[in-house]
Amino acid sequence: MNKNIPKLGIGIGLRPVHYEEIFSLKPKIDWFEIISENYMVEGGKALENLDRILELYPVVQHGVNLAIGSPDALDWDYLKKLKALTRRTQTPWLSDHLCWGRLPGAHFHDLLPLPYTQEVIDYVAERARIVQDYLEIPFALENLSSYVAYHADQMPEWEFYTAVVEKANIHMMLDVNNIYVSSRNHGFDPLEYIKHIPMERVLQIHLAGHTDHVDYVLDTHDHPVRDEVWELYAAVWPLTGGVSTLLEWDENFVSFEQTWQEALKAKAFQKELVSA
């Protein structure tokens, strides 16, 4: 499934707070992931900065506003802009989240969880297939960190996630931190989750920090990656055949160098795993 997907190594999420250091130091980073919507603008500084990055690094697009499980029609104006950006970035694949976030007349700007039902699998898979066909590049959906479960749920998350991507014949962007966060919030075993994932569909892994409130865990992207998440990463990464790994850091920013050092821990894990 993933044999034509490039393995880019270790990357970090490109954030404007780090532009200055990146442009002046030109650090040796394997690749950057951008939030697509930040660059789906008509003109100005954001696109100028993106073009400077593209001259130096491979860039992969990750979106937050496709809201694929929303009840209204796919937003073709959004998709048209998204496709135009993929042409500019030459992203080898594109990902967004397995969620909903829109109602007619309202955009919630959040990644809201879907009920895990057969009806929703059919609905989302059809839309995901259309998106991939339209974009003409590999498309992946990412598992969420979630804080609610519905009475309507008919299956565990991993079964739902797998069914959607297999039915749509798309890929998985596996967020290891999200598996951990959801496992704590819903009381499942994260290793059980991993056991059921068709690893040949995983084209990228996300890592991030979270905030532990004891009674619940929030996916905040504002800390270093926790040990429990590194342990999960060590279990998952070899099973994927060594796909690209990305560190997300979105709040309480630290310097570019510190962010990169955190991401490089993944490289150390990978070396250990390969030599083992």
Added chain:
Amino acid sequence: MKQLEEIQRWFGKTISQPLTEKQTLPKGCGADKYIAPSPTLNAHQRIELYYQQYWWRLLGSLQTNFPTVTRLFGYSLFQQQLAIPYLTQHPPTHWALCRLGETFPDWIAKNYQKEDRYLVLNAARIDWAAQKAFWVKDLPKVDFGKLSKNKILNTPLVLQPHLKLFSLQGDLFSFRETFLENEPDYYTSHPFPKMNFGECHFVLYRTLKNRVSWEKISLDELNFLKQFQKPRTIDQVCSIIEQTEKIVTDIPIWFQKWTVFEWFGLSLSSL
């Protein structure tokens, strides 16, 4: 899809209820009907996390897009008096958060009637103009060097969409520049910068290096530039200015500067 749509309608309605002072979700939202409890949180506590995230994200974005207005009020009053009522009446409909607050200045004009209304409303207008100037698309540029004199005089020109003109009773732009040097919380214990009053005119624009900038202009410059808010040729604008019987000798100098700054674009209808 009835079940999914019912859940989504309920979910959306619940998390977009107005944010309470304690930032907790009002009781009685019917969470038990749809949400299963976890070993540590009941259904209401679980959906409340989404309610808080919805509001914190939108309030944060509106504060980013309206930094001057946020400082005039401070975080708490900005949220209670303006942001929460506005976002309740006008929840976001666009996927881009950089567009959040597009109708906020108009909403303030209609709904905010206190004695500092003039300052608040114009601060909101400038904040939005600065926000929009950051990302709005340029119209096709005019290469004056390649045009004959006749063509220069007869090509309809229009101000670039990033450019916005202001005529104010006070130097709000200098005030804003100093004001934004400190975070909103600073002004809970420090006075606002001083503002010079009197009629002032300004242009806010995006520079060739894609920075958002502004400068003070004269009334004559303002009136001349205003003529290009609609597509007009230089000939047409000169005729209009002549009719005012006002002698303006600086037009060639201004025009030279403005063309270097690329403030004029080609009207799309003329292409």
